[in-house]
Amino acid sequence: MTPKRNSSVTTSMPILMPDDKARAKLETAVAACAVTRDGYANALVEVQAKITDAEQKLAAERATVERKAASEKLASDLDAVERALPDYLAAGKRFADALEKLHFHHESGAMVRFICNTATQVEVATGFALVELRGMVVAVREGVAPIPAAQPVTTSVPIAEPSPPTQMIFMMKSANFRDHDGRIRFAKQFEDATMPVTTAQRALRMGVAVLVTDPKRARLRGTRGGDFNPRAPDVIDLDVVEEPKNLPHFDPVPRSANFTPLPAAEPRTILIDVPRS
Structure with missing residues (x-):
């Protein structure tokens, strides 16, 4: 028999090249960064949720404070109405009693009836209104009813007055005058x-x-220069000087046109032959 030979199979590990090693390191680093990024993202989500929850709580607390202040103000206003109502009714009764002494006067009697009727209606209406508004105080404080709107402030808008009429003229002499x-x-x-x-x-x-x-304006404008003295003796005061009276009025428009009168012709004598019958 032929003896069997022992054959051994050897497997060799892959040999990594330098580029493969660098790539493996980079892939490992990228994977680690991705894990870190996901951790930060999850943390940010949690922080954002906490911020949103804190903002909601802060808004709720602010609304609670505002509702409480509004309800307290409404209650104070209602207390003032309750205190003022008896004074109003008493003043109306005193006025009606004073007018009733003038019973012989029709208008005075009509005013007495009007005051009495109005006082009764106001007293009844105030009772209903106070009951309803007292319930509104609790509703506003608990957030069931909205906060009453603030009373609008009326502001007066100043009306611009038109400026007084003025006129521009060209000065032939220096003068003082008063403006409007x-x-x-x-x-x-x-x-x-x-x-x-x-x-x-x-x-x-x-x-x-x-x-x-x-x-004259085109010819003389600016020729004087800057030598001016408002207190010079030749300066005319247009507010003090008096115009001559009983003189015909001259329109400044044709007067400024500088019309030159034509010379009058010498008188002539003309002989005319007239046939006689």
Whole structure:
């Protein structure tokens, strides 16, 4: 017989290359990071749930405080109504008793009946209203009824008044005048000035100024320069000077047009032949 040979099978472990080792390390690190991330995410979910619960509790506590304050205010207002009602009824009765002495006067008697009827109606209506509102105090405190709305505050809106009328003119002479507020203003020669209409019309009639459409404005504006003295003796006070009376009124528009009168022709004598019958 032929002897059998012992054959042994050897298995060799895989040999990892350097790139495979680096990849394995990276995969292990990524897996660890994923686990850490999931742990943080779960922790954040728990924290967010706690924050939401805390906010809800805080809102509930705030609402409880607000409801309590509103219910206490309502109860205080009702107490004030109950205290004021007897005074109102007593004052109405005193007034009615005083008017009743004037029974011979029809209007006085009508007022007595009106006061008595109104006082009775107010007393009954107040009783029903107080019972209902007393129940509302508890309902507001327990959150069953809403908090009464605050009383609206009425604010008056100021109406802007229109500014007084003014007129711009071109000053031929320097002048002082008062504006609508009573302040003294200085109008410079050969410059535009804005003043009350009545003052501007007075300056135009006196020849102290011309309209801004006057040709003199384009020629003289700004030629004086900055040499101005409001206290100079030649400065005219438009609020003090008096216009000559009994003089014809000249319209400043045609007056500022500088019309030149035409020379009058010499008189001539013409002979006309008239046939005689």
